[in-house]
Amino acid sequence: AQSVTQLGSHVSVSEGALVLLRCNYSSSVPPYLFWYVQYPNQGLQLLLKYTSAATLVKGINGFEAEFKKSETSFHLTKPSAHMSDAAEYFCAVSAPTTAAGNKLTFGGGTRVLVKP
Amino acid sequence: DGGITQSPKYLFRKEGQNVTLSCEQNLNHDAMYWYRQDPGQGLRLIYYSQIVNDFQKGDIAEGYSVSREKKESFPLTVTSAQKNPTAFYLCASRRGFGQGASNEQYFGPGTRLTVT
Numbered sequence: 001a002q003s004v005t006q007l008g009s010h011v012s013v014s015e016g017a018l019v020l021l022r023c024n025y026s027s028s029v030p031p032y033l034f035w036y037v038q039y040p041n042q043g044l045q046l047l048l049k050y051t052s053a054a055t056l057v058k059g060i061n062g063f064e065a066e067f068k069k070s071e072t073s074f075h076l077t078k079p080s081a082h083m084s085d086a087a088e089y090f091c092a093v094s095a096p097t098t099a100a101g102n103k104l105t106f107g108g109g110t111r112v113l114v115k116p
Numbered sequence: 117d118g119g120i121t122q123s124p125k126y127l128f129r130k131e132g133q134n135v136t137l138s139c140e141q142n143l144n145h146d147a148m149y150w151y152r153q154d155p156g157q158g159l160r161l162i163y164y165s166q167i168v169n170d171f172q173k174g175d176i177a178e179g180y181s182v183s184r185e186k187k188e189s190f191p192l193t194v195t196s197a198q199k200n201p202t203a204f205y206l207c208a209s210r211r212g213f214g215q216g217a218s219n220e221q222y223f224g225p226g227t228r229l230t231v232t
Contacts, residue, residue, distance in 0.1 A: 009156065032219045043120075043206055043223035044159075051218040090158065094219040102147065102166075102210060102219045103174075108158040 002027045002093040006107035014115050019063075019078040021110050023091035026072065033074040034092040034104065035065055044090060050074060052096065061085070086114045118143045120224035122207050127229045129201075137192045137227045139207035146212030148190035149221060152176060153204040162205075165190055166212075194229065201231045 007022040025031060032051050036044040048059025055067040061084075065076045074091060091107040120141045129135045139148065147166045151159040161174030165184040179198025184190055190209075194201045205228075208221040 034220055036223075041204075041226070041228065043122075043225045044208075046220055046222070049218065049220050096219070103149075103161060103164065104219065104221055106159045108156070 002031060002095060002105045004091050004093050004105055004107035006089075006091050006110050008110055009108060010111045010113065012113045012115060013081045015083055016080050019076075019081045019085060019112065021076040021089050021091075021112070023065075023074045023076065023107060024072055025074060025091075025093045027093055027095065029095050030069075031093045032096050033065075033067060034094075035059065035063070035074075035076050036090045036092065037061075038088045038090065038109075040087075047076070047089075081112075081114050083114050083116065086112055088112070120207060120209055120222060122205075122224040122227050124227060125225065127227055129229070129231050131231055132196045133231075134193055134195050135201075135229065135231075137194065137205055137207075137229070139190045139192065139224060140188055141190075141207075141209045141222075141224075142188060143209055143211075143222065144187070145209035145222070146187070147210040148184070149208040149210070150174075150180075150182065150190070150192045151206045151208065153206060153226075159206065162192065194231075201229060204228050 003026045005024045034049045035047040048057045050067045058064045088111045092104040123138045149164040150162040163182040165171035181193045207224040210221045
């Protein structure tokens with residue numbers, strides 16, 4: 001079984017500052033990992049994914065994440081926050097198999113506030 | 117454009133009434149999912165379907181029912197047995213492994229259900 005922990009339910013950053021959102025996972029097999037973004041009253045949009053290729057993954061909107069097996073982490077970063085980055089971000093994990101419906105297990109989410 | 121549609125965006129019902137939420141996709145995806153989202157609780161899986169005419173319960177299936185008669189459609193019925201039906205409901209789909217999938221799910225815009 002997999003699980004995901006996102007540290008910090010709310011993060012406040014200044015416009016232009018580094019955005020760092022933390023995600024730690026637990027998995028009995030090498031996982032697939034995902035970051036999604038959700039704007040108010042909308043669905044989730046895939047930011048990036050790790051599927052056992054390069055450990056540093058670049059996504060949309062200037063975000064990137066690094067898979068660190070030794071730390072069981074997949075933290076999301078963006079060098080310079082923009083007002084449009086204000087949203088809720090979800091980390092998710094799945095096993096890289098066809099078993100159990102290929103379900104995603106989501107973290108609780110981190111809401112990002114960007115201050116001007 | 118390919119995508120997932122959910123209708124309506126907002127839905128209001130009286131307590132004791134069943135209500136059906138629509139989810140349609142034209143992505144030719146094999147698998148479809150229903151999630152419930154409550155403030156501060158992330159996403160919880162209600163039901164999922166990997167192929168037509170087959171579906172499985174997720175983590176919180178009680179009080180819900182689904183059908184998968186067509187590949188494109190996966191409607192969710194919230195029954196009067198669901199004790200706290202007011203929530204934001206999200207539908208998602210995923211390519212089958214024969215289609216080169218890596219487990220990422222694509223989400224619809226969601227339906228906000230309010231039951232009074």
